[in-house]
Amino acid sequence: MSSTAKITVTVDGDQYIDTVEARTLLVHYLRETIGKVGTVIGCDTSNCGSCTVLMSTADEPARSVKSCSVLAVQADGATVTTVEGLAAPDGSLHPVQRAFHEMHGLQCGYCTPGMIMSAIDLLRENPDPTDEEIRDGLSGNLCRCTGYQNIVRAVRAAAGEEVAP
Amino acid sequence: MTATDEREVGAARRRKEDARLITGRTRWTDNLTVPGLLHMAILRSPFASARIVSVDTSAALSRPNVVAAFSGADVADVQGSLPCAWPVTEDIVHPDRPPLAVDVIRHHGEAVAVVVARDRASAMDALEAIEVDYEPLTPVLDLEEALAEGSTLVHPDKGTNLSYTWVFDSAAAGTGADVGAVDAEVVLERRYVQQRLIPAFMEPRSVIVDPGAGDYTIWSSTQIPHILRVFYALLTGTPEHKIRVIAPDVGGGFGGKLHVTPEELITFMAARRIGRPVKYTETRSETMLAGHHGRDMIQDVRLTARRDGTVTGISVKLIANMGAYLGLVGPGTPILGAFMYNGIYKFAAYRFECTGVFTNTTLTDPYRGAGRPEATYLIERVMDELAVELGLDPIEVRRRNWIKKEEFPFTTVAGLVYDSGDYDAATDKALALLGYDELRKEQELRRASGDPVQLGIGTSTYTEMCGLAPSRILGALRYAAGGWETASVRVLPTGKVEVVTGVSPHGQGHETAWSQIVADELGVAFDDVEVLHGDTRTSHKGLDTYGSRSLAVGGIALVEACRKVRDKARTVAAHMLECSPDDLEFTGGAFRVRGTPDAAKTVADAAFAVFAAHDLPDGIEPTLDADATFDPETFSFPHGTHLCAVEVDTQTGHVAIRKYVAVDDVGKVINPTIVEGQVHGGVAQGIAQALHEEAVYDESGTLVTGSFVEYTPPAAADLPDIVTDRTETPATTHPLGVKGVGEAGTIASTPAVVNAIVDALRPYGVRDVPMPCTPERVWRAIRAVGTETEGGRS
Numbered sequence: 001m002s003s004t005a006k007i008t009v010t011v012d013g014d015q016y017i018d019t020v021e022a023r024t025l026l027v028h029y030l031r032e033t034i035g036k037v038g039t040v041i042g043c044d045t046s047n048c049g050s051c052t053v054l055m056s057t058a059d060e061p062a063r064s065v066k067s068c069s070v071l072a073v074q075a076d077g078a079t080v081t082t083v084e085g086l087a088a089p090d091g092s093l094h095p096v097q098r099a100f101h102e103m104h105g106l107q108c109g110y111c112t113p114g115m116i117m118s119a120i121d122l123l124r125e126n127p128d129p130t131d132e133e134i135r136d137g138l139s140g141n142l143c144r145c146t147g148y149q150n151i152v153r154a155v156r157a158a159a160g161e162e163v164a165p
Numbered sequence: 166m167t168a169t170d171e172r173e174v175g176a177a178r179r180r181k182e183d184a185r186l187i188t189g190r191t192r193w194t195d196n197l198t199v200p201g202l203l204h205m206a207i208l209r210s211p212f213a214s215a216r217i218v219s220v221d222t223s224a225a226l227s228r229p230n231v232v233a234a235f236s237g238a239d240v241a242d243v244q245g246s247l248p249c250a251w252p253v254t255e256d257i258v259h260p261d262r263p264p265l266a267v268d269v270i271r272h273h274g275e276a277v278a279v280v281v282a283r284d285r286a287s288a289m290d291a292l293e294a295i296e297v298d299y300e301p302l303t304p305v306l307d308l309e310e311a312l313a314e315g316s317t318l319v320h321p322d323k324g325t326n327l328s329y330t331w332v333f334d335s336a337a338a339g340t341g342a343d344v345g346a347v348d349a350e351v352v353l354e355r356r357y358v359q360q361r362l363i364p365a366f367m368e369p370r371s372v373i374v375d376p377g378a379g380d381y382t383i384w385s386s387t388q389i390p391h392i393l394r395v396f397y398a399l400l401t402g403t404p405e406h407k408i409r410v411i412a413p414d415v416g417g418g419f420g421g422k423l424h425v426t427p428e429e430l431i432t433f434m435a436a437r438r439i440g441r442p443v444k445y446t447e448t449r450s451e452t453m454l455a456g457h458h459g460r461d462m463i464q465d466v467r468l469t470a471r472r473d474g475t476v477t478g479i480s481v482k483l484i485a486n487m488g489a490y491l492g493l494v495g496p497g498t499p500i501l502g503a504f505m506y507n508g509i510y511k512f513a514a515y516r517f518e519c520t521g522v523f524t525n526t527t528l529t530d531p532y533r534g535a536g537r538p539e540a541t542y543l544i545e546r547v548m549d550e551l552a553v554e555l556g557l558d559p560i561e562v563r564r565r566n567w568i569k570k571e572e573f574p575f576t577t578v579a580g581l582v583y584d585s586g587d588y589d590a591a592t593d594k595a596l597a598l599l600g601y602d603e604l605r606k607e608q609e610l611r612r613a614s615g616d617p618v619q620l621g622i623g624t625s626t627y628t629e630m631c632g633l634a635p636s637r638i639l640g641a642l643r644y645a646a647g648g649w650e651t652a653s654v655r656v657l658p659t660g661k662v663e664v665v666t667g668v669s670p671h672g673q674g675h676e677t678a679w680s681q682i683v684a685d686e687l688g689v690a691f692d693d694v695e696v697l698h699g700d701t702r703t704s705h706k707g708l709d710t711y712g713s714r715s716l717a718v719g720g721i722a723l724v725e726a727c728r729k730v731r732d733k734a735r736t737v738a739a740h741m742l743e744c745s746p747d748d749l750e751f752t753g754g755a756f757r758v759r760g761t762p763d764a765a766k767t768v769a770d771a772a773f774a775v776f777a778a779h780d781l782p783d784g785i786e787p788t789l790d791a792d793a794t795f796d797p798e799t800f801s802f803p804h805g806t807h808l809c810a811v812e813v814d815t816q817t818g819h820v821a822i823r824k825y826v827a828v829d830d831v832g833k834v835i836n837p838t839i840v841e842g843q844v845h846g847g848v849a850q851g852i853a854q855a856l857h858e859e860a861v862y863d864e865s866g867t868l869v870t871g872s873f874v875e876y877t878p879p880a881a882a883d884l885p886d887i888v889t890d891r892t893e894t895p896a897t898t899h900p901l902g903v904k905g906v907g908e909a910g911t912i913a914s915t916p917a918v919v920n921a922i923v924d925a926l927r928p929y930g931v932r933d934v935p936m937p938c939t940p941e942r943v944w945r946a947i948r949a950v951g952t953e954t955e956g957g958r959s
């Protein structure tokens with residue numbers, strides 16, 4: 001039996017204390033242990049970005065990470081935001097969510113949670129990106145449906161709005 | 166009661182589906198769970214060809230949390246054979262295809278044994294404890310070698326690697342002349358290769374089988390829940406009414422989920438053996454390895470023409486790679502293209518021959534466009550070759566051959582009747598949007614100055630057949646099922662509407678488009694319509710989503726069901742208004758008495774009156790609902806002109822798309838935003854074939870592009886913005902005027918891009934670059950011609 005560890009993680013505003021196997025990936029912890037299935041898995045080589053979440057540790061600001069390339073134990077003490085934690089308590093959408101809807105930035109929607117989280121991080125770093133900077137900034141996220149054009153439009157539309165998670 | 170006055174059809178409505186997709190409240194199969202759920206993992210063959218000497222699962226069984234483990238031998242007498250629903254010829258060679266390999270491995274990644282455990286990780290861990298003794302054999306991989314005398318056989322018991330040969334000849338069919346008997350002042354012979362592609366939908370496939378007490382509930386990430394249910398019944402002996410199949414949210418398909426998969430059957434067997442629900446979700450590597458692939462054929466073409474540019478005939482010979490087995494519709498996929506090699510043109514003679522061949526590779530089945538991209542690629546590439554041969558502009562040579570607007574309906578040399586189209590209008594619009602003349606001038610300048618970065622312009626004037634399909638034609642082509650589609654519309658007592666559709670969306674936005682249609686037909690609000698799909702308990706009949714059929718067939722059924730409902734509501738409304746139904750007109754979302762428009766009743770008013778049933782006209786049942794099923798008489802034929810301008814760096818071989826223009830005519834449009842999105846995504850996949858993607862096997866038959874590391878669907882930075890526009894020539898064969906859009910972009914774009922690259926390189930003597938046109942291949946193509954010239958060869 002592999003070794004286990006106790007972790008404390010805040011996910012979408014709620015604190016969780018769990019015992020996990022040392023090898024458990026953050027994405028599996030989110031999906032299987034605490035039921036945050038809004039974050040999805042698209043590959044097994046950390047190439048697709050479907051699993052992207054925002055993570056911050058005590059002294060670092062929230063950064064996007066591929067939750068399939070982080071161990072759950074590495075998230076001990078961290079704050080994680082998934083796509084499920086973006087909307088306000090009254091249900092009103094985050095500006096990036098709204099922009100994806102308005103600009104038709106999704107079709108099947110499988111890449112969308114990861115795409116939205118990456119876009120939020122991109123806009124945090126560069127609040128007024130050019131199209132080219134958007135395309136480069138999203139290069140870790142694959143979408144098979146949209147050809148990305150409307151995703152770029154969506155990110156551009158959200159630029160300038162308050163995009164902190 | 167709110168009845169909308171604005172026309173919903175044609176409005177750029179934002180999608181209903183998005184609400185759950187952008188908030189993570191999605192029902193992907195892998196998100197679902199049921200009490201007592203177990204998890205399955207599959208051991209797959211590392212060899213392309215091998216004999217299985219023995220499989221021992223006993224050590225796996227003793228691993229922690231493991232509930233069951235079994236191999237093909239353990240289920241050999243119950244597992245049956247996976248179906249091929251499209252045996253295209255009477256004498257097709259159709260080998261058995263066991264879900265779990267029993268004695269022989271025929272492709273890398275074939276399923277060998279499974280472990281079922283209490284959790285996913287335990288199941289995966291225990292796979293390593295399964296002991297398999299393989300005796301590796303030499304695989305057959307090359308298509309032409311597979312056909313050669315004395316080749317190693319994929320299925321030795323069949324005595325051949327040739328599955329079928331399917332022929333269409335316009336002379337024999339009476340649709341045209343003999344290809345050998347037409348003017349041949351110019352003869353062009355070319356070979357093109359359609360590389361193997363992987364659909365690479367983003368959601369890996371997943372299935373849950375809950376055996377209940379003999380009444381099975383199955384969730385699957387599939388495009389075809391209805392077809393899957395029929396095959397579950399046929400293959401497992403379970404009575405059809407004891408099987409409920411649900412396709413919940415499905416994350417893309419592109420034909421890749423148009424299948425009855427080994428995994429679906431294996432999961433079923435596991436659940437039945439154990440008596441508990443079992444889930445299987447594949448890894449991405451498994452998707453790449455064992456989900457079906459697409460394309461993979463060699464195309465030889467012979468085109469004859471007069472010197473004035475009139476094409477007289479075309480002969481096409483395909484060798485199509487079936488892979489190791491026949492897929493659900495694999496043999497028929499190239500045949501879907503058979504009617505499209507003549508494109509939008511008026512050729513006198515046409516001959517088509519397709520040979521399906523077995524190799525030790527993953528089987529091929531539909532991938533977006535399925536046969537039609539291959540056909541369009543060939544004809545649009547060779548039309549450019551003819552233009553060069555005759556010194557004509559590629560647009561001009563096409564114009565001299567295409568069907569003119571006033572010539573519709575037009576019966577093609579392949580025997581199809583194209584109902585409508587306007588190729589001049591679409592092309593003129595595209596030329597203007599691209600700035601064709603200016604780019605040609607720039608091209609001249611760059612050529613003259615010997616600019617190392619050359620400019621090329623590629624043209625693709627495509628059509629395709631959508632709306633699969635008239636059942637009678639499918640029957641004549643030996644397809645096992647029909648092509649009709651169905652819809653049910655029920656108006657609830659409060660005026661809300663539930664629509665049940667037999668199509669099964671996985672990203673296309675049907676909930677939105679269907680709501681728009683219903684809103685207009687019944688005068689209800691867009692938000693008052695709920696569209697139900699993908700569950701055989703609510704939607705017990707239907708033929709699902711593929712082949713750009715959903716709107717072009719299912720949409721018509723929907724309109725017809727709405728009209729039945731409206732007719733009944735009219736009778737009730739007339740009774741309420743104490744007039745004759747003939748005195749009512751349906752306008753502004755209500756039935757109004759002609760001349761007295763204030764005397765009005767809505768469909769919702771009628772629905773409540775029917776619900777109360779206190780005072781209904783004689784003979785009227787107290788329900789307000791209707792079903793309709795539509796079986797098209799013919800296909801629909803969207804068309805368009807795609808133009809691509811590329812800059813090719815002749816020193817590095819790097820290709821940059823400078824401008825891409827897509828003008829599509831998909832008939833009448835229900836939602837322009839959705840249509841544009843379909844074009845964007847379709848073009849992206851076509852560009853990906855032209856420039857980026859290829860599934861590659863090494864000489865041992867190992868798939869070396871087995872993950873997203875080696876098989877790289879384009880990322881955002883790899884694709885250009887494209888300019889889209891439309892012309893609108895409604896379909897004349899049904900009341901909605903729509904033609905279908907799901908595959909158009911993919912069909913059109915690949916030849917536009919490659920034509921542009923070759924156009925850029927014409928001064929270097931290049932007349933083809935094999936796909937994908939990577940920098941290395943472009944560079945080699947330039948260099949190869951240079952070397953040949955130096956060596957004195959022509």
Ligand code: FES
Pocket residue numbers: 040041042043044045046047048049050051052066067068069
């Ligand atoms: S699942 Fe693909 S990058 Fe994490």
Ligand code: FES
Pocket residue numbers: 105106107108109110111112142143144145146367416417672
């Ligand atoms: S919307 Fe389907 S993968 Fe991006």
